[in-house]
Amino acid sequence: xxxxTDPAVSMDLLRAVLQPSINEEIRGVFxxxxxxxxxxxINVRDNVGEEVDxxxxxxxxxxSCLEQAKLLFSDGKKVxxxxxxxxxxxxxxxxxxxxxxxxxxxxxxKRKGRPxxxxxxxxxxxxxxxxxxxxxxxxxxxxxxxxxxxxxTETTTFVLGSRxxxxxxxxxxxxxxxxxxxxxxxxxxDPQDKxxxxxxxxxxxxxxxxxxxxxxxxxxxxAASDDYRDSVDLRLEELKPFVPPAWMTEKMQKHME
Numbered sequence: 001x002x003x004x005t006d007p008a009v010s011m012d013l014l015r016a017v018l019q020p021s022i023n024e025e026i027r028g029v030f031x032x033x034x035x036x037x038x039x040x041x042i043n044v045r046d047n048v049g050e051e052v053d054x055x056x057x058x059x060x061x062x063x064s065c066l067e068q069a070k071l072l073f074s075d076g077k078k079v080x081x082x083x084x085x086x087x088x089x090x091x092x093x094x095x096x097x098x099x100x101x102x103x104x105x106x107x108x109x110k111r112k113g114r115p116x117x118x119x120x121x122x123x124x125x126x127x128x129x130x131x132x133x134x135x136x137x138x139x140x141x142x143x144x145x146x147x148x149x150x151x152x153t154e155t156t157t158f159v160l161g162s163r164x165x166x167x168x169x170x171x172x173x174x175x176x177x178x179x180x181x182x183x184x185x186x187x188x189x190d191p192q193d194k195x196x197x198x199x200x201x202x203x204x205x206x207x208x209x210x211x212x213x214x215x216x217x218x219x220x221x222x223a224a225s226d227d228y229r230d231s232v233d234l235r236l237e238e239l240k241p242f243v244p245p246a247w248m249t250e251k252m253q254k255h256m257e
Contacts, residue, residue: 038058
């Protein structure tokens with residue numbers, strides 16, 4: 001039984017009181033570096049494929065930053081596990097990383113030939129990023145009427161995320177649909193799903209690339225909304241909807257749940 005004289009309880013009560021203020025300041029820190037994460041996510045999407053979800057990459061990167069920041073308060077025994085790709089980082093690079101951690105400075109050293117403030121990443125597709133700037137502390141909600149499993153039946157039609165982007169006039173800013181409308185139901189196809197989609201010629205074989213499925217009705221509702229109905233870029237013929245097999249629909253229902 002804990003009491004208010006218990007040191008751990010007393011400290012945690014103080015933490016709980018201060019947590020909202022701490023969260024707000026942490027959000028401010030992440031917002032300061034968000035432009036780098038955004039540029040990197042767009043660069044990855046352009047290099048890997050249009051079904052990469054920049055929002056998801058940024059959220060995962062922010063969570064990883066918070067995990068690594070725990071090292072600042074390490075007692076010397078508990079070490080945050082490194083990701084698999086970090087195991088092979090050369091010793092010199094790890095020394096630099098540890099030195100930056102000790103200094104408390106996450107700013108990389110400048111490199112010759114680069115003007116101040118310019119990212120080391122590819123800048124393609126960054127224009128317009130401000131229109132969907134992310135808030136670190138507000139993860140995507142996966143609930144509400146769009147995520148009701150009873151919506152899905154054996155006759156529900158779906159469209160590929162890449163086609164939905166083109167249909168709504170976002171072909172040049174791939175992935176923007178998921179950022180602009182984060183409450184839409186979307187399902188990431190697994191290898192079995194992608195094999196069926198490729199067999200049925202709904203998509204090309206994509207290897208490790210992401211492929212999202214969205215409900216056709218949701219996209220048509222968006223197309224009829226004030227934001228899109230008068231757009232000259234609407235291309236609803238690009239949707240090419242299809243009915244997935246029952247086993248795939250069941251997986252999507254479980255994903256909704």
